[in-house]
Amino acid sequence: MxxxxxxxxxxxxxxxxxxxxxxxxxxxxxxxxxxxxxxxxxxxxxxxxxxxxxxxxxxxxxxxxxxxxxxxxxxxxxxxxxxxxxxxxxxxxxxxxxxxxxxxxxxxxxxxxxxxxxxxxxxxxxxxxxxxxxxxxxPVVPDIPGLDTVPYHTSDTVMRIDDVPASMVVIGGGFIAAEFSHVFGAFGTHVTIVQRGPRLLMAEDEQVSARFTELASQRHRVLLDAAVTSVERDGDGVAVTVSCPDGDRVVRAATLLVCVGRxxxxxxxxxxxxxxxxxxxxxxxxxxxxxxxxxxxxxxxxxxxxxxxxxxxxxxxxxxxxxxxxxxxVRTLANKVAPHAVFTSPQIASVGLTEQEARRRGIEYLVSVRDYAQTAYGWALEDTTSFVKVLANPLDRTILGAHIIGPQAATLIQPLIQAMTLGLTADRIAEDVLYIHPALTEAVEQALLAL
Missing domain, CATH: 3.50.50.60 (FAD/NAD(P)-binding domain)
Structure with missing residues (x-):
């Protein structure tokens, strides 16, 4: 050997x-x-x-x-x-x-x-x-009756298809489903999202998840609390049987995209x-x-x-x-903060505790929410749906979590990630740092000042 x-x-x-x-x-x-x-x-x-x-x-x-x-x-x-x-x-x-x-x-x-x-x-x-x-x-391939008899895509294959499909059923409501629904919806595909839970992006802060679900439902057909029970061929496309709270329905589409995890x-x-x-x-x-x-x-x-x-x-x-x-x-990872972003529309970024996690774990917190619309740049964008949300410890004033939905969210959250990593208090990064006016970072500043 x-x-x-x-x-x-x-x-x-x-x-x-x-x-x-x-x-x-x-x-x-x-x-x-x-x-x-x-x-x-x-x-x-x-x-x-x-x-x-x-x-x-x-x-x-x-x-x-x-x-x-x-x-x-x-x-x-x-x-x-x-x-x-x-x-x-x-x-x-x-x-x-x-x-x-x-x-x-x-x-x-x-x-x-x-x-x-x-x-x-x-x-x-x-x-x-x-x-x-x-x-x-x-990608996980779920055990759905008939799935092995129809052509379907996962994130591994869908980006290399030859043509934009006229219609698509997306099974799943997480990060990958949100991003590809945005991509194909923008390119002209009629998208139907089938999500088991009551909202899309269930892992996000509830307020962010609810806002995203509301906005996605304006762009796509979104079936919530729904489960795919079977799939079969329908000409050149697929017929997807979905169990919904109001009964079963069949959704027909040219393409099926499976996004239920990895x-x-x-x-x-x-x-x-x-x-x-x-x-x-x-x-x-x-x-x-x-x-x-x-x-x-x-x-x-x-x-x-x-x-x-x-x-x-x-x-x-x-x-x-x-x-x-x-x-x-031998060293260990000093930074236990794991931020992430979802590059959908609107963009979403998150780090640390969500409000529901804090409640579930009995952690005391203060919370502040600031709309983009309350900033000058938000006015310029004519933005009425985006916001910054920050949670902080009421005793030591450190930041417990931050959640942003809106343009440039993945960039806007970075100073909050750094503050959490370095153990800086909400007061300090609110009052000891200059935020450029009239940049979108003022939404972060205002959320911190409100804390």
Whole structure:
């Protein structure tokens, strides 16, 4: 068996781990798919390139409220799609060649553990002193009668279709469903969203979730408290039977998109044979330093945590790099704050406790909500639906959570993330910081001053 000092499984954030500090080691990478992982090839990067285009379309159509008469020609979907993937697709070969040219062995078949720190790759077995497992996750395909008999898409495939469908049923009401509903709705598809819960984006703060559901229902057909009970072919499209509070109905569409969550790829890893402990959701169990149950094996990213956030996986990769290189000085992730954004319309960003979480856990809090419309830039936008919401501890005045729905939400929340990370009080960042007038950041400032 060929032996290595270090083997990395997965080339999303796992590929970021290797730098010049590992040049003296014998290293290998195992990647049966494309370098870059989910984020680069079929996740956050291409989807946001589509979102930016959808935002431009939606902005043109909404310009009338500003006194601008604008029309949108039919969207050149193939030109948009090709612009995205002609930029992304060449990166695989360049990354693979870069690793090989710099002395890293690259295996392009799937690897499975057959014993602790023994990996089977095709007909070959390799061993290593250290393994880093970063094999990511994939879309969940639910057990719906008839689903296996009809053509359907997940986030892995829907961005590469040849034409914009006239109609689409989206199963699911989370982040991915919200973003693709925005994209295809802007491009002219009639979208029906089927959501099990009473609101869309149920993981968000209730107030944000309710506002988004209200606005999405103005753009799309939204079926709440609903469940898909079966799917069948309908000519070239699909017929989806949906159980709703008022009875069953059949929704017909040209395309079906399944967005009901993601699952870790640990089941493709031979985790049990490799001695890796899994939790009830299939994630590899690690300690706070990202060590697994097997000495010398580390895990990070979607396969090891529930965040499913690229920025978290990147931070974990930097941490694991240090820990592998400096086992005498093992570190843990200092920042426990995990912000996220949903790049839909309107944009949403969140960090820390939601109000319902605070209530459920019996945590005392103060809350302040400030509408964009209460700021000068909000006036310029003619915005009547967006807001900033901040929760703070009434005793030590630190920020417990922040939630924003509206234009530039993912950018506006950053000073609140920094304040939470650094332990700054709401009073201090409200009163000791100058906020540019008349920028949208004044909505953040005013929410903090109200606290």
């Amino acid at each position: 060929r032996h290595y000092d270090l083997v990395v499984l997965g080339t999303g954030s796992g590929n970021m781990l290797l730098n010049e500090e590992f040049a003296h080691l014998r290293t290998a990478i195992v990647e049966p798919g494309r370098f870059g992982g989910t984020c680069l090839n079929r996740g956050c990067i291409p989807s946001k390139m589509f979102v930016v285009t959808a935002d431009a379309v939606e902005g043109a159509r909404a310009a009338a409220r500003l006194g601008v008469k604008a029309t949108v020609e039919p969207i050149a979907w193939k030109a948009v799609r090709d612009r995205v993937f002609h930029r992304i697709d060449p990166l695989h070969d360049s990354a693979l060649n870069y690793r090989r040219e710099n002395g890293v062995d690259v295996y392009t078949e799937e690897g499975r553990f057959v014993a602790p720190r023994v990996l089977q790759i095709g007909t070959e077995r390799i061993t290593a002193d250290t393994f880093v497992v970063a094999v990511g996750s994939r 699952q870790p790829n640990s089941d493709r890893l031979g985790a049990a044979a490799g001695g890796l402990e899994l939790d009830e959701h299939g994630h590899i169990v690690t300690d706070s330093a990202y060590r697994t149950s097997v000495p010398g094996v580390w895990a990070l990213g979607d396969v090891a945590n529930h965040f499913q956030l690229k920025h978290m996986a990147n931070a974990e990769s930097r941490l694991v790099r240090h820990n592998v290189l400096h086992p005498e000085d």
